[in-house]
Amino acid sequence: MTEYIAKRLLQALLVLAVMTVLVFFGVNVIGNPVYIFASSECDQPCLDKIITDLGLDRPIWEQYWVFVGNLLQGDLGNSFTHGVPAMSLIWERLPATLELAVCALVIALAVGLPLGVAAGLRPTHWTSRIIMGFSMLAFSVPVFWIGLIMIIVFSVTLGWMPAVGRGDTVEILGVDLSLFTLDGLHHLAMPAFTLSLIMMAMVIRLTRAGMREVLFSDYIRFARANGIRESRILSLHVMRNILIPIVTVLGMEFGGVIAFAVVVESIFSWPGVGKMLIDAIAVLDRPLIVAYLIFVVIMFVALNLLTDILYSVLDPRVRLGGAR
Amino acid sequence: MSAPVVLEVENLNTSFLLPSGEVKALRDVSFQLRRGEILGLVGESGSGKSITGLSINGLLSPPGRVMSGSIRLHGEEITGLPHAAMRRLRGAKIAMVFQDPMMTLNPVLRIGVQMGDALRAHLRISERECRARSVAALEEVGIPAPEDRLNAFPHQLSGGMRQRVAVAIALLHRPDLVIMDEPTTALDVTIQGQILALVQKLCRERGTALIWITHDLAVVAGLAERILVMYAGRIVEDGAIDDVLDTPAHPYTSGLIDSVPSRAQRGQRLRQIPGRMPALTDLPEGCAFRPRCGFATEACAAPQALRALGGLGGRHVRCCHPLIPVPS
Amino acid sequence: MSGAMAHAAPPPGVWRAFLRSPAAVAALAVFSAFCVVAVIGPWIAPQNPYDLAQVDIMDSLLPPGSESWTGMPYYLGTDGQGRDMLSAMIYGIRISLLVGLASGIIALAVGTIVGLVAAYRGGWVDTVLMRIVDLQLSFPTILVALILLVILGRGVDKIIFALVVVQWAYFARTVRGVALVESAREYVDAARGLRLGALRILFGHILPNCLPTMLVVATMQMAAAISLEATLSFLGLGLPPTRPSLGLLIANGFDYLQSGRYWISVLPGLVLLAIIVSANVLGDRLRDTLNPHL
Ligand SMILES: Nc1ncnc2c1ncn2[C@@H]1O[C@H](COP(=O)(O)OP(=O)(O)O)[C@@H](O)[C@H]1O
Numbered sequence: 001m002t003e004y005i006a007k008r009l010l011q012a013l014l015v016l017a018v019m020t021v022l023v024f025f026g027v028n029v030i031g032n033p034v035y036i037f038a039s040s041e042c043d044q045p046c047l048d049k050i051i052t053d054l055g056l057d058r059p060i061w062e063q064y065w066v067f068v069g070n071l072l073q074g075d076l077g078n079s080f081t082h083g084v085p086a087m088s089l090i091w092e093r094l095p096a097t098l099e100l101a102v103c104a105l106v107i108a109l110a111v112g113l114p115l116g117v118a119a120g121l122r123p124t125h126w127t128s129r130i131i132m133g134f135s136m137l138a139f140s141v142p143v144f145w146i147g148l149i150m151i152i153v154f155s156v157t158l159g160w161m162p163a164v165g166r167g168d169t170v171e172i173l174g175v176d177l178s179l180f181t182l183d184g185l186h187h188l189a190m191p192a193f194t195l196s197l198i199m200m201a202m203v204i205r206l207t208r209a210g211m212r213e214v215l216f217s218d219y220i221r222f223a224r225a226n227g228i229r230e231s232r233i234l235s236l237h238v239m240r241n242i243l244i245p246i247v248t249v250l251g252m253e254f255g256g257v258i259a260f261a262v263v264v265e266s267i268f269s270w271p272g273v274g275k276m277l278i279d280a281i282a283v284l285d286r287p288l289i290v291a292y293l294i295f296v297v298i299m300f301v302a303l304n305l306l307t308d309i310l311y312s313v314l315d316p317r318v319r320l321g322g323a324r
Numbered sequence: 325m326s327a328p329v330v331l332e333v334e335n336l337n338t339s340f341l342l343p344s345g346e347v348k349a350l351r352d353v354s355f356q357l358r359r360g361e362i363l364g365l366v367g368e369s370g371s372g373k374s375i376t377g378l379s380i381n382g383l384l385s386p387p388g389r390v391m392s393g394s395i396r397l398h399g400e401e402i403t404g405l406p407h408a409a410m411r412r413l414r415g416a417k418i419a420m421v422f423q424d425p426m427m428t429l430n431p432v433l434r435i436g437v438q439m440g441d442a443l444r445a446h447l448r449i450s451e452r453e454c455r456a457r458s459v460a461a462l463e464e465v466g467i468p469a470p471e472d473r474l475n476a477f478p479h480q481l482s483g484g485m486r487q488r489v490a491v492a493i494a495l496l497h498r499p500d501l502v503i504m505d506e507p508t509t510a511l512d513v514t515i516q517g518q519i520l521a522l523v524q525k526l527c528r529e530r531g532t533a534l535i536w537i538t539h540d541l542a543v544v545a546g547l548a549e550r551i552l553v554m555y556a557g558r559i560v561e562d563g564a565i566d567d568v569l570d571t572p573a574h575p576y577t578s579g580l581i582d583s584v585p586s587r588a589q590r591g592q593r594l595r596q597i598p599g600r601m602p603a604l605t606d607l608p609e610g611c612a613f614r615p616r617c618g619f620a621t622e623a624c625a626a627p628q629a630l631r632a633l634g635g636l637g638g639r640h641v642r643c644c645h646p647l648i649p650v651p652s
Numbered sequence: 653m654s655g656a657m658a659h660a661a662p663p664p665g666v667w668r669a670f671l672r673s674p675a676a677v678a679a680l681a682v683f684s685a686f687c688v689v690a691v692i693g694p695w696i697a698p699q700n701p702y703d704l705a706q707v708d709i710m711d712s713l714l715p716p717g718s719e720s721w722t723g724m725p726y727y728l729g730t731d732g733q734g735r736d737m738l739s740a741m742i743y744g745i746r747i748s749l750l751v752g753l754a755s756g757i758i759a760l761a762v763g764t765i766v767g768l769v770a771a772y773r774g775g776w777v778d779t780v781l782m783r784i785v786d787l788q789l790s791f792p793t794i795l796v797a798l799i800l801l802v803i804l805g806r807g808v809d810k811i812i813f814a815l816v817v818v819q820w821a822y823f824a825r826t827v828r829g830v831a832l833v834e835s836a837r838e839y840v841d842a843a844r845g846l847r848l849g850a851l852r853i854l855f856g857h858i859l860p861n862c863l864p865t866m867l868v869v870a871t872m873q874m875a876a877a878i879s880l881e882a883t884l885s886f887l888g889l890g891l892p893p894t895r896p897s898l899g900l901l902i903a904n905g906f907d908y909l910q911s912g913r914y915w916i917s918v919l920p921g922l923v924l925l926a927i928i929v930s931a932n933v934l935g936d937r938l939r940d941t942l943n944p945h946l
């Protein structure tokens with residue numbers, strides 16, 4: 001088990017190294033780093049100063065080491081518009097994004113699992129066809145379009161839901177959260193649901209496919225032959241098998257959810273890191289943009305690592321090194 | 325001979341209603357089983373052996389359905405019982421073990437959890453009691469260090485051990501009837517022999533009636549008292565095991581016997597029955613084995629009844645010109 | 653040789669099987685219609701919405717069914733700059749389909765070459781190429797596209813490049829898988845026996861047999877690419893305002909949503925939806941009838 005985790009950790013570090021190289025060279029070779037780190041009002045002396053400050057007159061491999069060195073210290077430069085370290089801005093905005101993403105995940109599971117189970121239990125029934133059609137739509141329709149329709153229907157036409165912002169928050173363990181105020185929940189509902197749809201579609205498909213496979217397995221037949229109640233068979237014997245691939249996929253997709261949060265946050269003006277990125281792009285606050293990219297890459301690699309470990313904890317065959 | 329009857333199956337017809345037509349998996353299957361009796365159910369793959377077992381314990385999955393006929397346990401009709409009542413029978417009165425030991429146990433649940441669920445399906449007992457009973461059951465099937473095994477996952481045990489665990493689970497509630505569907509087919513010969521001996525011993529001790537399903541005549545030869553030969557969903561011959569194996573009455577039974585390795589002459593090639601079993605959708609009237617049979621005549625095209633042969637075993641054959649004389 | 657070609661032809665009845673699904677036929681009709689509109693767009697659009705001489709700012713924000721003061725009808729209304737929505741949408745369809753198709757074809761070409769090379773050479777070439785594919789696929793497409801466009805900036809060429817980068821790996825993996833199966837078949841051995849060159853085997857024998865699978869993947873990928881382009885343009889990252897795709901039109905209308913001027917956003921949104929859903933239904937049906945093991 002520890003050997004497995006160590007191996008995974010090493011792989012993750014390798015991917016991270018590759019990604020920093022890619023971002024670094026993307027910034028330095030494809031784009032012009034001076035423009036990425038300079039504000040738009042910067043004149044020639046200012047540019048020269050930035051060039052020496054950034055060490056752009058030095059060889060490229062040396063520049064890379066400086067970049068990595070700063071990165072390791074969590075130093076990704078100052079935001080132009082806010083005048084504070086980019087990293088601290090990200091930490092400040094992160095709870096809102098995580099809150100949104102976690103709520104979306106919970107909604108996706110809470111709705112997707114039962115629907116997937118229903119579709120798996122009676123695959124030819126008309127309800128199953130509707131469920132699968134819904135999952136196909138949720139999967140292919142662009143997220144921003146759904147958000148738009150939700151705003152038109154629930155905010156503009158019906159006036160039930162607020163279309164903008166986070167609402168009241170309360171501080172819990174030093175973090176501001178909307179989840180625990182009525183007004184906050186009211187604001188959270190639409191963006192979280194919109195963000196959850198892609199994952200929901202995925203959960204439905206995976207659950208249904210898993211049900212079709214597991215329900216007809218010999219071990220479920222054996223469990224039935226032993227007179228175990230159907231509810232118990234479903235909730236433990238079947239579910240435990242299905243949850244393994246679902247948890248894995250969701251864990252890997254969580255990074256995607258954070259990325260898609262950019263779309264949802266900008267539609268619903270949700271003050272998270274995604275909205276921050278779009279605002280930063282609009283005013284060309286380049287250090288903030290680079291900081292966001294590096295941050296997301298790190299988070300994504302860490303998530304993949306966590307998922308692998310979680311998967312191995314869930315599946316005894318992997319955990320104990322047996323044959324699959 | 326006078327032991328009470330546990331199971332009576334009468335004119336059982338089971339079909340799969342597919343869009344392409346009705347697959348008649350079982351047709352007019354009838355037999356009886358007494359307390360402590362061991363019955364071998366043999367036939368080629370696809371002849372309907374597993375479906376017979378599943379029909380009895382009510383685990384046919386749609387589109388499979390018992391169309392008609394009667395299944396009685398201790399004289400009480402169990403076809404058409406409500407789901408809840410049927411569930412209370414399964415595991416408690418009728419148990420079943422399946423072929424592949426790799427797949428009979430849930431790969432992601434500990435052995436102890438699986439045994440505990442099987443126990444609590446019919447009993448309200450404490451965690452402690454549950455564990456004690458599980459350990460005892462594992463001990464009975466000869467599993468070393470049963471305490472530790474309860475915390476193991478199936479993949480940590482060998483194939484033979486897994487099938488022992490499955491047997492232990494099936495016998496947890498001392499059922500009156502156990503159906504073993506080719507439980508040793510996937511195991512190697514020595515392990516197969518051990519499991520065979522174990523099941524035989526446990527059933528003898530407890531007076532459990534046993535249906536042992538196999539396509540391998542050699543396995544039933546040393547185990548069963550009576551044998552039932554199936555072909556294309558029908559019983560073609562039944563009787564006491566020694567009578568049937570020594571003097572088979574149906575050409576199909578004879579063909580099966582000739583294809584058993586140990587019975588063939590040394591150096592001689594095994595004689596496989598030529599041809600394949602027909603599809604079960606539009607079977608003609610008459611003997612389904614006719615196209616493959618060396619003895620077939622015009623008469624075989626007529627519907628065949630199960631005819632009684634003489635002798636103590638209560639032998640029957642479904643053939644119009646059996647290989648041994650029929651008393652008129 | 654003729655045997656190999658017979659293999660490459662689609663199995664008989666595929667077309668008939670495809671037509672048996674009413675949904676698929678409808679999807680095909682809808683999608684073809686949009687393609688036709690995209691091609692002949694400039695000749696059928698009432699105005700060129702990006703020719704400032706033809707656009708009158710006084711006519712901005714008119715609801716569907718209005719008329720300009722010259723009496724020209726605005727069937728679908730006008731946007732914030734007074735552009736005719738119908739014309740803007742026709743041009744938008746053009747650009748969206750162009751971007752989707754161009755990126756799809758380039759990604760298909762790149763992915764096919766990589767996949768074939770990996771399958772055919774095997775060994776370390778295969779290992780290295782597939783590692784790269786795995787790494788690429790482990791990142792969400794939107795994240796990769798976002799990073800690229802932030803670095804590269806806006807532009808038709810840039811969004812096509814970004815879409816190629818996020819798509820090629822799917823094709824490479826699929827083609828490699830199919831090619832491995834196909835090259836294991838004996839007719840390729842037979843072709844080798846005839847001493848055909850490696851390239852002839854690849855392109856004459858293996859490639860034709862990958863086509864059905866690639867068609868399915870390409871259809872699905874194109875839908876995904878159009879959707880992704882629209883999303884990026886909506887965020888202001890994809891296409892420049894001078895070449896407004898459907899996504900950008902929707903974004904422009906988004907500002908007017910709160911004031912109830914729904915048509916500027918919703919109409920291009922419906923068109924986008926129709927394109928994406930019809931392409932997905934087509935892909936689904938193609939997969940079912942061609943039955944490549946995906
Ligand atoms: N799910 C099913 N759908 C259709 N037909 C089936 C199904 N399961 C079994 N059958 C039919 O029932 C016949 C008997 O199957 P089975 O009892 O499993 O054979 P075996 O004697 O090998 O155990 C098969 O030949 C097949 O035609």
Ligand SMILES: [Mg+2]
Nearest residue numbers: 370373374505
């Ligand atoms: Mg069977």
